[in-house]
Amino acid sequence: MTDGQTAQLEAERAAAGIIPGVIWSTIALQDAEPHVPFAKRVVRPLRGSPLRNLQGWLEILRLSRRFDYVLVRQMPVDIFAPIFAPFVRNRVAVHHAKEVEEHTLISDGPIRRLAAWLDRRLMRVSVRNAVASLAVTWDMAEYERDTYDPQQPISVYPNLVGDDAIRALPDRRDPAQISAVFMCTTFTDWNGLDRLVDAVRKDPDHASRLQVHLVGRLSEAQKTEIAEDPLLAQVFKIHGYLERDIYRVLLEQVHVGIGSLALDRQNMVEGSSLKTAELLGNGIPVYATHRYPTVPDDFPFFRNAPHVEIADLIDYALDTGRISRQDIVAASAPYIRKCNGMLSAADFLRSLSHRN
Template identity: 30%
Template sequence: MKVLHAALMKHAYSGILNQMTWEKQVAIKQNLDWDVVLYVNQCESKFLPSDIIHVWDGSHRTVDSICSWISIRRDYYKWLLEQSYKYDLLLVRHSFVDPFQSLFLKQVKVPVYLVHHTLEVPEIKLMSKGLKSILKTNMESFFGKISINNAQGVIAVTNEIFEYENNRVGQKFKNKIIYPNGISYNDVNLVDNRADSVPELLFVASYFNPWHGLDLLLNDLKNTSEKFILHIVGNLSQADKLIAQQDSRIVLHGHLPSSEIQRLVSQCWIGLSSFALFRQDMQEACTLKVREYLKNGLPVYSGHKDIFPQDFNYYKVGKPDFESILEYARNVRDVERNRISESAMPYIEKELLLKCLYSTLEHIVV
């Protein structure tokens, strides 16, 4: 079975690029007939060399944003339609608010599975306001439903997302396919520099969006006088920054290179994940940051479900209050890093996840 996994992105975001690069590396290692392409605008990808990136060659033709939006989609789906004749199956990352995708799905002759990473309409409502939000919401509701209806099936990173997409088309799909985000274990470097007295906590994001719930965590500072250090890595809103700067237990690092984040990981007792997915009408997620924590032997305290079973001791779901967070940090303080990393591997290692997906698709695709 020859497969192409393709995604159209304006920016070659590092997380998405890593996911798709690891996927291609696994396919080569496992001798799978599986290609991966990230189709991006030339100006966004020129500093990100990668053999999976297909650079759109039309960015020089127009500078108008609306024309560019139309042109890149027209060219992407034309290219994808041409490529489809070489494959038995296409996996296409769902494109938001995209009438061109729905037209493509009516034309293509091979089976196409749409890959979904979020609840699209709730995310649009959170990230945009006013008339723009209404327009994009209505377009996604209409064209997104057409796209899903014309797809062979849906692949989602969580059970919640699959159920949401399937509900959009009246529970049309009987085969539930879950393909969580994964991480490469090729470069595991477990270093343990934890202190024995004061708990150190780590919260990492590129930018702390509303669904991260950093504001909820900071609001709980007033409820505890316990000693700890909370390392916050990434950019904050001005409101969150003002609160954080008033508490000596908070250390704001801004953006850091991976080597510096690794140094913090070695010092910390646990990592923190999002606490406000409810702002996107979500209860589940499988973020790359959680996988990076666990791979490096760092237990996780989070406000949302992930793909881990309830008896997995190194991923704790709880509220954004420091009393519960510090209790969990002390409970897992003495667990060795390698034990945590190895225990998480069956749930987050990219090679295992892709092998499972390929096997599933082989059995159900006709």
């Protein structure tokens, strides 16, 4: 599991005890040796193979007899779905991406196209045999419903944070220079680093006042483009992967966090990245070009810009910089608490019981 996936499940497990009237259990399967109590290791013969989903389905079958509903994150290229999905009538499909479309966005080629073709057919079987679908955004949930089962009930279960992650960081911002952080596990097309680079080149005067910290994995082409352009090399500081404690020290210095800038490349208008909830929970406003599913459209600490402009980014950082981090946390907390997302999901599941 990634650090973000682990953090999500740890927050879910911690909040489970305060959700009234619900017994909520969390289980994860992984190839690596588990280091969290809710994780189980895939048996040796199945590790690193598409056959590992067999163990997942056997676990789902077992849990389906113990619980009213089993929420299952969609498994890519799941060759066992046609075999097992029809026999688990209380499974809720959970989507964290437009899974099939991601095949062509991550890379192209005959193997990837074949995987997308196969996954589309397997996904149809899996989703149509689920009692409902949850997704991290509304437009993703609507896409899955409209693509695979127009009659299926849908709702959202966004990426949110536990109460222990909601606290203002110390404020060590430098008033002489606007500092932003752009963090991604890997800078893919839908993160939109290229759009930020283009915006910097279009407005070098404002860009000279800006420092953007890039945290995560950049391609060699992205690194070279930044290194060989004096303006880009001045604006962007490449950190690569940072340990959590070092990353938090960096966050103490920034005025604003940058969310995804090109979700339209996935035909999406909403995003629900964990980093957005984490930034707001630390008292850092977020600048992006998409909606966030749990905050109002006029929420002052999440800026959904129509497109990337450096002057707009700087103005937003200056405007929100007048607000204390404690006040930003207090305003953001109701929209980013994991337990609130779980309460909403539980209400949705209760509504399914009334339908049946």
